[in-house]
Amino acid sequence: MKRSFLLIFLIGLVGIIYIGRLFQLQVLEGGNPNPISSATIKIEYDYPERGYIYDRSGKLLVANQISYDVMAIPKELSAIDTLEFCSLLKISKEDFLRRIKKIKNAKKFAPWLPAVFIKHLAKKDYAFLQEKLHKFKGFYIQKRTIRNYPKPIAANVLGFLAEVNELQAKNNPEYENGELIGKLGVERYYEKELRGSKGKKHYNRDNLNRITGSYKEGIYDTLSVPGKDLTLTIDSDLQKYGEKLMTGKRGGIVVLEPSSGEILALVTAPSYDPNLLVGRKRSVYSPTLFGDTINNPTYDRGLQGVYPPGSPFKILNGLVGLQEGVISEQSYVYCYGGYRYGKRKNEFMKCHCGIYGRPIRLKKAIARSCNSYFSDAYRKIIDKPKDIKSGFDNWSNQIKSFGLGNYLGYDLPVGQKGLIPNAKYYNDRYSFGWGPTTNISNAIGQGEIQTTPIQLANATAAIANRGFYFTPHIVKKLNSENINNEKFTSKRQTTIAPEHFPAVIDAMHEVFKTGTGRYSQVKGIDICGKTGTVENFTRINGQKVQLTDHSILIAFAPKDNPKIAMAVFVENGGFGSTIAAPITSLMIEKYINGKVERKYLEDRMVNLSLQKEYDKLIIKKDSIEATGEQHL
Amino acid sequence: MRQQENNIFKNIDWFTILLYLILVAFGWVNIYAASSTNSSGELFDFSSRYGKQLIFIALSFPLIVFILFLNSKFYEQYSSLIYIFSLVLLAGVLVFGKKINGATSWYNFGGIGLQPSEFSKAFTALALAKLMSDRQYNLDLVKNQIKAFIVIFLPAFFIALQPDMGSVLIYFSFFFVLNREGLTLRYFILGIITIVLFLLTVNYGTKIILISTLSVTSLIIIYLIYKNKQFFRFNWPIILLTYVVSILFITAVGYTYTNILKQHQKDRFDILLGKIEDNRGIGYNTYQSELTIKSGGFLGKGFLQGDRTQGNFVPEQDTDYIFSTVGEEWGFLGSALVIILFSVLLYRIIFLAEQQTNKFSRIYGYGLVSILFFHVIVNIGMVIGLLPTIGIPLPFFSYGGSSLWGFTLLIFIFIRLDAHKKYDY
Numbered sequence A: 001m002k003r004s005f006l007l008i009f010l011i012g013l014v015g016i017i018y019i020g021r022l023f024q025l026q027v028l029e030g031g032n033p034n035p036i037s038s039a040t041i042k043i044e045y046d047y048p049e050r051g052y053i054y055d056r057s058g059k060l061l062v063a064n065q066i067s068y069d070v071m072a073i074p075k076e077l078s079a080i081d082t083l084e085f086c087s088l089l090k091i092s093k094e095d096f097l098r099r100i101k102k103i104k105n106a107k108k109f110a111p112w113l114p115a116v117f118i119k120h121l122a123k124k125d126y127a128f129l130q131e132k133l134h135k136f137k138g139f140y141i142q143k144r145t146i147r148n149y150p151k152p153i154a155a156n157v158l159g160f161l162a163e164v165n166e167l168q169a170k171n172n173p174e175y176e177n178g179e180l181i182g183k184l185g186v187e188r189y190y191e192k193e194l195r196g197s198k199g200k201k202h203y204n205r206d207n208l209n210r211i212t213g214s215y216k217e218g219i220y221d222t223l224s225v226p227g228k229d230l231t232l233t234i235d236s237d238l239q240k241y242g243e244k245l246m247t248g249k250r251g252g253i254v255v256l257e258p259s260s261g262e263i264l265a266l267v268t269a270p271s272y273d274p275n276l277l278v279g280r281k282r283s284v285y286s287p288t289l290f291g292d293t294i295n296n297p298t299y300d301r302g303l304q305g306v307y308p309p310g311s312p313f314k315i316l317n318g319l320v321g322l323q324e325g326v327i328s329e330q331s332y333v334y335c336y337g338g339y340r341y342g343k344r345k346n347e348f349m350k351c352h353c354g355i356y357g358r359p360i361r362l363k364k365a366i367a368r369s370c371n372s373y374f375s376d377a378y379r380k381i382i383d384k385p386k387d388i389k390s391g392f393d394n395w396s397n398q399i400k401s402f403g404l405g406n407y408l409g410y411d412l413p414v415g416q417k418g419l420i421p422n423a424k425y426y427n428d429r430y431s432f433g434w435g436p437t438t439n440i441s442n443a444i445g446q447g448e449i450q451t452t453p454i455q456l457a458n459a460t461a462a463i464a465n466r467g468f469y470f471t472p473h474i475v476k477k478l479n480s481e482n483i484n485n486e487k488f489t490s491k492r493q494t495t496i497a498p499e500h501f502p503a504v505i506d507a508m509h510e511v512f513k514t515g516t517g518r519y520s521q522v523k524g525i526d527i528c529g530k531t532g533t534v535e536n537f538t539r540i541n542g543q544k545v546q547l548t549d550h551s552i553l554i555a556f557a558p559k560d561n562p563k564i565a566m567a568v569f570v571e572n573g574g575f576g577s578t579i580a581a582p583i584t585s586l587m588i589e590k591y592i593n594g595k596v597e598r599k600y601l602e603d604r605m606v607n608l609s610l611q612k613e614y615d616k617l618i619i620k621k622d623s624i625e626a627t628g629e630q631h632l
Numbered sequence B: 001m002r003q004q005e006n007n008i009f010k011n012i013d014w015f016t017i018l019l020y021l022i023l024v025a026f027g028w029v030n031i032y033a034a035s036s037t038n039s040s041g042e043l044f045d046f047s048s049r050y051g052k053q054l055i056f057i058a059l060s061f062p063l064i065v066f067i068l069f070l071n072s073k074f075y076e077q078y079s080s081l082i083y084i085f086s087l088v089l090l091a092g093v094l095v096f097g098k099k100i101n102g103a104t105s106w107y108n109f110g111g112i113g114l115q116p117s118e119f120s121k122a123f124t125a126l127a128l129a130k131l132m133s134d135r136q137y138n139l140d141l142v143k144n145q146i147k148a149f150i151v152i153f154l155p156a157f158f159i160a161l162q163p164d165m166g167s168v169l170i171y172f173s174f175f176f177v178l179n180r181e182g183l184t185l186r187y188f189i190l191g192i193i194t195i196v197l198f199l200l201t202v203n204y205g206t207k208i209i210l211i212s213t214l215s216v217t218s219l220i221i222i223y224l225i226y227k228n229k230q231f232f233r234f235n236w237p238i239i240l241l242t243y244v245v246s247i248l249f250i251t252a253v254g255y256t257y258t259n260i261l262k263q264h265q266k267d268r269f270d271i272l273l274g275k276i277e278d279n280r281g282i283g284y285n286t287y288q289s290e291l292t293i294k295s296g297g298f299l300g301k302g303f304l305q306g307d308r309t310q311g312n313f314v315p316e317q318d319t320d321y322i323f324s325t326v327g328e329e330w331g332f333l334g335s336a337l338v339i340i341l342f343s344v345l346l347y348r349i350i351f352l353a354e355q356q357t358n359k360f361s362r363i364y365g366y367g368l369v370s371i372l373f374f375h376v377i378v379n380i381g382m383v384i385g386l387l388p389t390i391g392i393p394l395p396f397f398s399y400g401g402s403s404l405w406g407f408t409l410l411i412f413i414f415i416r417l418d419a420h421k422k423y424d425y
Helices: A002-028 A082-089 A093-107 A123-135 A166-171 A185-189 A191-195 A236-245 A279-291 A312-324 A362-368 A371-383 A388-400 A423-429 A440-444 A453-464 A498-513 A580-593 A599-607 A611-623 B014-038 B049-069 B072-096 B116-132 B142-161 B165-180 B186-204 B206-227 B231-260 B263-272 B284-296 B322-355 B359-383 B401-419
Strands: A041-046 A060-072 A115-121 A139-148 A160-163 A180-183 A199-205 A211-214 A230-232 A251-257 A262-269 A338-340 A348-350 A475-478 A528-540 A543-557 A564-570 A624-627 B098-100 B103-109 B112-114
Touching: A002 B165, A002 B284, A002 B322, A002 B359, A060 A123, A082 A093, A082 A123, A093 A115, A115 A123, A115 A139, A115 A279, A123 A139, A139 A160, A160 A185, A180 A185, A180 A191, A185 A191, A236 A251, A236 A262, A236 A580, A236 A599, A251 A453, A251 A580, A312 A362, A312 A371, A312 A388, A312 A440, A312 A453, A312 A498, A312 A528, A312 A543, A338 A371, A348 A371, A348 A440, A362 A371, A362 A498, A371 A388, A371 A440, A388 A423, A453 A498, A453 A543, A453 A564, A498 A528, A528 A580, A543 A580, A564 A580, A580 A599, B014 B049, B014 B322, B014 B401, B049 B401, B072 B103, B072 B116, B072 B142, B072 B401, B103 B116, B112 B401, B116 B142, B116 B165, B116 B359, B116 B401, B142 B165, B165 B186, B165 B359, B186 B206, B186 B231, B206 B231, B284 B322, B284 B359, B322 B359, B322 B401, B359 B401
Parallel strands: none
Antiparallel strands: A041 A199, A060 A115, A060 A139, A160 A180, A199 A211, A230 A475, A251 A262, A251 A564, A338 A348, A528 A543, A528 A624, A543 A564, B098 B103, B103 B112
């Protein structure tokens, strides 16, 4: 047997190696723990209809429409009358050949898998094609539902639908390539609710992707659950009016209902018609919408625009001063054309209140927007405790209690924190030591302070409510059931005691009676507000250059039992009183009276275009690296 | 013939026949599973592949009876004639054959195809046994070695012209026969070194392998000289030859691989060596077959329950990839059992061959073992992803009349020879 050893040995060796390999394949790596993910099972989906979206009074904002996709099964394609087919689809022959080539490539791997030939056929074309489709073997029409926007407004609030990207499709088992997902706005934030869940049917399939029968008599199959309808807090008339007023300008208007935190209008300008991102128009317009880095229409300035708040911030400083007892209604300050906060020559902040050498008390300081008064108050607040850090943190926390300096927590997917500095922030940045005068501009809402328009509107609502606010939110009802979210129904208290508010509110009322907003009064409505004019700078070749000021205003009305609180921000709009104030008063008139009497003012505002200002900016910016004086 | 055997049924090896029957039956069960999806699924549907295979199996019984009732001396006496006949068939197929899948391997008799290369293996084994069983034959003589090589590689040459490289490869298995009869192992070792060098060159490129081979060789020679100062003096021609041959070989392989081999042949090596990952194109078969085997798990999914088999995910699943059906539907238990059955069959034949008093029978037995062994290694190795894609059937399992009859012929001639051993003195 010695001579047969080699074979005997090899047979045994190979046997062991092969059985070992089988053990590795079948026992160690083997089995199929999830039968449904097997390649032999084809899943077909039953798509539920996506929920509709209504405004607060039940007016339809977003609906669905049917679109028709021409599908092709690669394996079944045969010679057709190309010319006729092209004319029916209204495409050129080159386009046709390009699309056919793409499908023929797919034929190698998935000969029976339907591929999209042309998306979103117009209804008219569909009707013609449908009659003649039998002539074109291998093609069929698949209906899909896409969005439809009866009113071309509130694009920033609604958002839009787009196909899921590959990463989402891969990581989220609920999505497959080619399915739609909400991007931006409520479409994104309430994606789950709007979408419902799709029904699944499992079939056995073979290697050519042909269905050979139901998988295990359908024990894994599920039914679809329809999406929920959303009712927004938006007042579509007010929204539309706000968008109209903002034509030709850049900025945002945020209108809240103080008693509930509901967002009545959320205007950003420039914006776009949401219908442009639907169906076949989408491919035409999306490059211009998403690629426009100058006007940036998909950027929500109401939520994302970070600006220094300017003078309206003085009100908050005044309230903190009252709360801390460092000022009172009767305490006064003298202003000599400005405020000297240091010994050096440049340590002097100018003031335009125009009250020279006479005592200035709180109400007057607010009405005339005196820089000196609030610089003094700010300094006193921070210097009150011996320890400057705790003084600064105390100030910072009180300001933050108005919802500034952090995300508000509203139910929309985009936002900014803004900035309210605290002691740690200063320690990190000013290693040489710092004090209240390190950045005295904080007193008047410039310097390091950064807010978004919705934060300012919310702070205004807190003032209107005399000390508390509800987290702003955009959705009122889900399928006719009121939303019951603790976050949106619970009061958020500010640190300011209620008794300090009347004085400040009186002063804000004064602004619209005799102060900077006096030309924007509305008959019969007591508006309280505060205008602001925010300096802004840009850097050209390393040189700081001042641009036209931003125009800003916060207001609420009526004075007692307020129904509306808002913030308006117009980029490079000049004085707060010239643009922001008229817009505010028109919005308030529209909302409270339901119609606007002052047509002349409305026309003036609608026709006022700041495009020249913005064009200047572009030319100036040719050699610029960043905008704004701010460090962030 | 000294003695007439009275009752052949008393003397044949029933154990081997039992193994044969088990393998054929289990093979058919899997062919049924792999091909019934495209057909009615009825047992006697003769238009289906499994139906046809049933006919092939049925037809192999008259063949078996015929083989068993021929006198055992017939095979020894007429082996040369049969061998020449098979050469004529192999040559003829190149002229009259039908081209299927790029190879002219088939005779077509009114719709029935016959593949002469499946039968020529058995006839070559007979001829080799005849040649080497001669009393004068001594494998130490180079002349005799060359004779054996001619007998082996003449049919291989015709098959290479078809071309059917998988079947050509089988003829290398006769090395085991030669080894058993006294051919030195050096050829085997040389062969192994050749294959390893070939694969390394393909994988890492000519330069690196050339340099490392030469350095390793030099180190060995230096060591040998160090051990024995006289080594160089007596062996310098061999040393020189080693260098020349290895340089020539590696360069030639590198050149052949990059310039002569066709892309599809290169791809097979590249996929095996992991140089390219390809689950769609040429690697698709192996990828799918591995997945299919994996999905079977330990116990398998059960007869006709293999969804990948039923969905025809593995190409050629009832022929070359039949083992993947076993893997999916019968799991690790079933597929390991098949390997064990084959091993037992091979051991049984070796055991029987060693008992032969007649040299002819013993050599033929070794021929049988070598051919079966090679088929099993190459086929299953390919299906489980250990060897490159080489299309040869799995004995008794793969669909096809020629292949089934070819193996039946091979094994039953040996059973017939074995049954006669008592009378060979």
